[in-house]
Amino acid sequence: MNSDPKLERIAKGKALALCATGTWTASFAPVLERMVADAEKLAGGPQSIFIDVSEVAKLDTFGAWLIERLRRSLTKGPVEAQIAGLSANYSSLVDEVRRVRAGAVVEGGTVTITGMLEQIGRTVAGVGGTIAGLVDMLGAVLAAWFRVLIHPRTLRLTSTVHHMEQVCWRAVPIIVLITFLIGCIIAQQGIFHFRRFGADIFVVDMLGVLVLREIGVLLVAIMVAGRSGSAYTAELGSMKMREEIDALRTMGFDPIEVLVLPRMMALVLALPILAFLGAMAALYGGGLVAWLYGGVEPEAFLLRLRDAISIDHFIVGIVKAPVMAAVIGIVACVEGLAVQGSAESLGQHTTASVVKGIFFVIVMDGVFAIFFASIGM
Amino acid sequence: MAGEMQDPIIRVRDITVQFGSTRVLDGLNLDVKRGEILGFVGPSGAGKSVLTRTIIGLVPKVAGSIEVFGVDLDSSNTSQRRNVERRWGVLFQQGALFSSLTVRQNIQFPMREYLRVSQRLMDEITMAKLTMVGLKPEVSDRFPSELSGGMIKRVALARALSLDPDLVFLDEPTSGLDPIGAGDFDELVRTLQRTLGLTVFMVTHDLDSLYTACDRIAVLGNGKIIAAGSIADMQASQHPWLRQYFHGKRARAVMG
Numbered sequence: 001m002n003s004d005p006k007l008e009r010i011a012k013g014k015a016l017a018l019c020a021t022g023t024w025t026a027s028f029a030p031v032l033e034r035m036v037a038d039a040e041k042l043a044g045g046p047q048s049i050f051i052d053v054s055e056v057a058k059l060d061t062f063g064a065w066l067i068e069r070l071r072r073s074l075t076k077g078p079v080e081a082q083i084a085g086l087s088a089n090y091s092s093l094v095d096e097v098r099r100v101r102a103g104a105v106v107e108g109g110t111v112t113i114t115g116m117l118e119q120i121g122r123t124v125a126g127v128g129g130t131i132a133g134l135v136d137m138l139g140a141v142l143a144a145w146f147r148v149l150i151h152p153r154t155l156r157l158t159s160t161v162h163h164m165e166q167v168c169w170r171a172v173p174i175i176v177l178i179t180f181l182i183g184c185i186i187a188q189q190g191i192f193h194f195r196r197f198g199a200d201i202f203v204v205d206m207l208g209v210l211v212l213r214e215i216g217v218l219l220v221a222i223m224v225a226g227r228s229g230s231a232y233t234a235e236l237g238s239m240k241m242r243e244e245i246d247a248l249r250t251m252g253f254d255p256i257e258v259l260v261l262p263r264m265m266a267l268v269l270a271l272p273i274l275a276f277l278g279a280m281a282a283l284y285g286g287g288l289v290a291w292l293y294g295g296v297e298p299e300a301f302l303l304r305l306r307d308a309i310s311i312d313h314f315i316v317g318i319v320k321a322p323v324m325a326a327v328i329g330i331v332a333c334v335e336g337l338a339v340q341g342s343a344e345s346l347g348q349h350t351t352a353s354v355v356k357g358i359f360f361v362i363v364m365d366g367v368f369a370i371f372f373a374s375i376g377m
Numbered sequence: 378m379a380g381e382m383q384d385p386i387i388r389v390r391d392i393t394v395q396f397g398s399t400r401v402l403d404g405l406n407l408d409v410k411r412g413e414i415l416g417f418v419g420p421s422g423a424g425k426s427v428l429t430r431t432i433i434g435l436v437p438k439v440a441g442s443i444e445v446f447g448v449d450l451d452s453s454n455t456s457q458r459r460n461v462e463r464r465w466g467v468l469f470q471q472g473a474l475f476s477s478l479t480v481r482q483n484i485q486f487p488m489r490e491y492l493r494v495s496q497r498l499m500d501e502i503t504m505a506k507l508t509m510v511g512l513k514p515e516v517s518d519r520f521p522s523e524l525s526g527g528m529i530k531r532v533a534l535a536r537a538l539s540l541d542p543d544l545v546f547l548d549e550p551t552s553g554l555d556p557i558g559a560g561d562f563d564e565l566v567r568t569l570q571r572t573l574g575l576t577v578f579m580v581t582h583d584l585d586s587l588y589t590a591c592d593r594i595a596v597l598g599n600g601k602i603i604a605a606g607s608i609a610d611m612q613a614s615q616h617p618w619l620r621q622y623f624h625g626k627r628a629r630a631v632m633g
Contacts, residue, residue: 026541029494060541061573062498065505092572100505101514341522344477 003057004028007035015048017084018070021055024063036066040073049074054085064090064097130356137256137334138326141264144257156262163266167228168273174227175220175274176281182219183282184289186210191294200294204301205308207286212313216279217271218365221324224271225357229332232263233353236336237346245337255337264329271325272318279317312377320368327364328357384447386411386544386576387432392441393600394424394431401427403600404441409544414570414577416587419597420618425580426470428597429546432578433467434458446543463491465544466537470552472529474521480507480532481517484539491540506535509572511565527558531565538569547579551586559583563590584628596622 005022018039024032042049051071056063067083074081086094148155190203236259239245245255283305290296296304335353339346385408394402401424409415419425430436432443434450443450448461474483484503488494494502504514510531521529530550537545547566551559563586569575581587587594588608595605596619604614612623622628 026488026492026494029492029498033495033498061505061509061538062494062502062541065501066498069501089574092568096509096568096572097505100501100508342476342520 005032005035005056005063007039009039009042015050016042017050017052018042019052019055020067021057023058024056024066025058025060026062029062029066032063032066036070039070042074048080050082050084052085053083053090054087056090059090059093061093061097064093065100068094068097068100133334133338134330137260137330140256141260141330141333144254144261147257148261154257156258159258159262160265163263164270166231167224167266168270171224171227171270171274172277175223175278178223179216179219179278180281180285182215183207183211183285183287186215186282187286187289188293191290195294200296201300201304203286203290203294204296204304207283207290208305208309209313211279211282211286212309212317214317214365216282217275217317217320217324218361220275220278221271221321221328221361222358224267224274224325225328225332225361226354228267228270229328229357230350230354232329232332233336233339233350234346236260236333237339237349240337240339241341241346260329260333263333264326267325267329268322271328272321275318275321279314316368316372316377320365323368324361324364327360331357331360384411385409386446387578388444389428389432390442390444392428392431392443393439394427394436395439400600402431402438405597405601407595407602407605409576409578410593411576412570412574413592414566414579414590416591416594417578417580417597418582418587418594418622421582423597424600425597426548429548429578429580433465433546463540464542465546466540466542468530468533468537468545468547468550470548472521472533474529474533474536476521479518479520480524483521483532484536487536487539502539503535506538507532509538509565509569510535511561526553527555527562530554530562534565538573541573542575544576544578547577547581549580549582551581551583556585559585560589562586566590 003022005020005024005028008019008021010017010019022028051067051074053059053067059067071081071083083094187203187207190206191200194200194203236245239259245259248255248258287296287298287301290301291298332353335349335356339349387407387409389405389407391404391406392402393400393404405428407428417425417428427436431438432445445461446464448457450458450461453461474480475486478486481500481503484506485499488499488502503517507514507517512528512531512535516524516528516532521532524532530553534545534547534550537547550566551562554562563583566577566579567590570577579586579591581591591608593606594608594611596603596611596616598616598618603616604611604619611619614620614623
């Protein structure tokens with residue numbers, strides 16, 4: 001029942017008839033558009049024109065609009081074009097289409113050099129806003145924390161414990177596995193290269209200092225930023241999207257106290273624990289490789305480790321953990337609460353949360369390195 | 378063609394849908410005729426949305442068959458199925474607009490996938506669809522999060538209509554709209570049915586919609602269709618739920 005659409009020109013006395021036949025539907029749109037564009041060239045002629053649609057087998061919005069487009073462009077001349085032979089079925093559709101305002105489409109802006117420069121400028125200026133946002137959140141969290149210290153009953157213990165389970169307990173297997181493997185790799189590389197100088201045993205010094213001071217906590221912080229920071233941002237972001245946070249506010253709750261503080265507390269408690277477990281796993285892995293691959297007996301390993309490291313190394317490492325946790329948590333919560341209405345925005349902010357979280361963790365690590373070097377630890 | 382006119386556009390036979398051990402639909406039969414507006418009612422949680430989602434293929438069924446446009450959806454191949462999907466439009470309860478696309482991109486999304494149409498024609502058709510659903514062209518560059526609830530429903534309807542479907546599914550189209558907006562929406566559905574020759578499958582709780590927009594009403598209860606017919610049939614029915622529904626306080630208020 002579908003037949004190719006046609007638009008034939010038939011002279012009828014002084015007038016010109018354009019006879020539309022066949023199926024005028026979306027599936028024939030390219031053909032129809034070409035025919036209509038062709039016929040539009042007749043505009044401005046002396047003849048009066050009418051478009052005969054009595055033979056059209058099927059018409060939909062696309063077809064109806066193209067006939068209307070043709071009528072409009074033919075009407076630009078001295079004579080008005082008419083549509084004739086409209087069946088009752090389709091007349092209401094054509095009437096409906098006639099109400100459409102043409103040329104109402106607003107095109108999106110084009111890319112210009114000035115526009116790009118403006119974009120860069122705005123992004124740079126936005127950095128200040130990011131820092132201000134982080135400080136703002138830090139202040140709000142501390143204020144909420146002091147309120148909780150004054151009224152300990154307002155502490156949301158259940159929520160905190162729940163988040164502890166999520167970010168600490170459930171993270172233990174993966175954190176232990178990865179730090180174990182990293183310990184193995186450090187020891188293997190150390191032995192492989194130190195052996196040439198006959199300095200196998202110094203691998204213990206390297207492993208101990210590296211794991212306890214730097215790698216243990218830094219690696220765990222980066223993994224927590226990827227694992228829990230992103231989860232915080234996605235949770236808060238989707239709550240923001242569904243107006244759940246607005247709902248909390250209208251009930252007289254402070255979202256910082258209800259949502260952010262338990263998450264922050266969980267993270268600040270979790271990261272030192274995870275960093276400690278991670279460091280132990282890395283030392284164990286390194287020791288195992290040193291024994292099996294490097295032939296360093298466990299007793300020798302432990303003796304050497306006791307000489308090589310002091311409690312200072314461990315303190316330097318573990319002191320950094322809660323600070324890094326706070327940075328990750330604040331970045332994640334700021335990004336979560338900045339999510340706008342769309343799924344795309346949620347994705348952007350979750351990405352930003354992880355990227356900024358890791359960035360700030362490394363910056364903090366550098367700051368700590370300078371600090372501990374200057375106090376001689 | 379003549380035969381197709383007589384045949385129902387949707388033919389549901391003995392379908393059973395189960396979630397775990399809960400049987401939601403139990404051997405349900407339903408026909409939707411070409412060109413009608415079918416209002417679908419039933420108590421909350423009776424499975425109205427489940428039936429809609431089963432017909433459009435989002436919920437798997439345990440038994441039974443569904444034919445849409447004379448195509449059995451179980452035995453059809455991908456291209457037949459694609460063909461059927463191209464001929465129906467769905468308006469979800471919450472609109473389900475793509476939140477990262479503008480109104481215009483939302484409406485043009487199905488056109489881009491299924492049709493080979495120039496950008497100019499797509500833009501013009503988008504304007505035509507927006508006009509049809511009673512929106513101003515200015516909204517076309519807004520994102521869904523910048524629209525009001527009523528506007529979201531209208532844009533979602535425009536998207537459902539973007540390929541000029543023969544059949545539309547509306548899941549509670551007037552819920553969350555003010556009475557005037559809801560009345561306009563009913564009017565709109567009527568107009569579109571007239572102008573585009575649509576068949577409409579409308580899940581609704583809105584008594585006004587049932588009275589003003591629907592040609593026929595089907596009632597779901599206990600996993601089956603307990604009644605189907607005109608509004609007069611419904612009022613005459615002795616079924617207890619129907620009596621309560623059509624003779625309750627709110628129904629009397631609607632009837633004046």
